Amino acid sequence: MIEIHNIHKSFNGKVVLDGISGVFQTGKTNLLLGASGTGKSVLLKCIVGLIKPDLGSVTFDGTYFTNNKLDIRQEIRRKIGMLFQGSALFDSMNVEENVEFPLMMLTDMSRQERMDRVNFCLQRVGLEGTNKKMPAELSGGMKKRVGIARAIAPNCTYLFCDEPNSGLDPLTALKIDRLIKEITEEYNITTIVVTHDMNSVIEIGDNIMFLYEGKKLWEGTSNNILDSDVPELNEFIFANRLMRDAKKVEEEEERQKTP
Structure with a gap:
């Protein structure tokens, strides 16, 4: 399990992360969701130690990572696997x-x-x-x-994936999503995935944190994300016509269940 506590980060006076806290569960695919420029990748880099937050802390299974001794941070880093956006193969x-x-x-x-x-x-x-x-x-x-x-x-022990479906066709993207979820469950890994892909959200979103302008506006699962009452999240989700149609179908099914 990874916990983040009140993470703040600014660059040249511009606030990128504004007091974000949350828990990323072991054996689950934990998604950081949001549009481009909302702070997802910066938060991921703060968690793995590539960027130092201005304020706040990160713990890995109860061990403080931020500002801890170098040997402790190095020991945690040995347990981290990274899947980069462009694969980053040599x-x-x-x-x-x-x-x-x-x-x-x-x-x-x-x-x-x-x-x-x-x-x-x-x-x-x-x-x-x-x-x-x-x-x-x-x-x-x-x-x-x-x-x-x-x-x-x-x-x-910890797997971080930055836009794993970037540049892939929908079928291949689905296969990569399922592979990440299978490996997470099979090896009981704490997995965090940065994404803006709603297909990934619906397919593997065990736990989802929605970021908007550097703030956490919503947290939940793929089972209840379509029922959110957060306007910014709904605007993000239903920008896609397919998702709007899916919402209409869901609402119609609920109406038919009502006596």
Whole structure:
């Protein structure tokens, strides 16, 4: 479990995060939802320690991370896996080498142990046999899967995904969403996903935090997000015609249930 307490962050006098608190549960896909420029990625970077908040704190399973001793922060970082927006694979390394990289940096595994782990992770994301392929030979969806394999290779406890569906077609995006959720539940990981994709929200939104202009305006699940009474959230959700139609269907079903 990850907890954030009263997180504030400004850049050059502009407030980006304004007192955000919340809990991200273990074994669940926790979504940071909002339009571009609402502070989602900045909050994610504050949580993982890439940016230091001006005020507030972050705890990982009860251990304070912000402003703690360097060795404690480093120990927590060893348990973190990251899936970057553009996958961020090393172009000069093949698939096998990309997945092996964090094992070389963070563990004392032997070469054979590393290869066993690499092959296991590639098999888990459905990419067995692709070890020697270069990133340039992979589709967008395959790159995301390699990124996931690399993130979970060191047996991460916490998984952070920044816009994992960016640039993917709807079917591939759905497969990546489901893979992230499966891995989260299977390994009991605390997963935080930054997204603005309502398809992801409906598909894997176990816990959702909606940000608007640096503030947390709503928190809930995919089961009750369509019933929100927050105007900013509703404007965001129902900007899509498909979502407006879905809302109408839901309202009609509720009317038919009423005697």
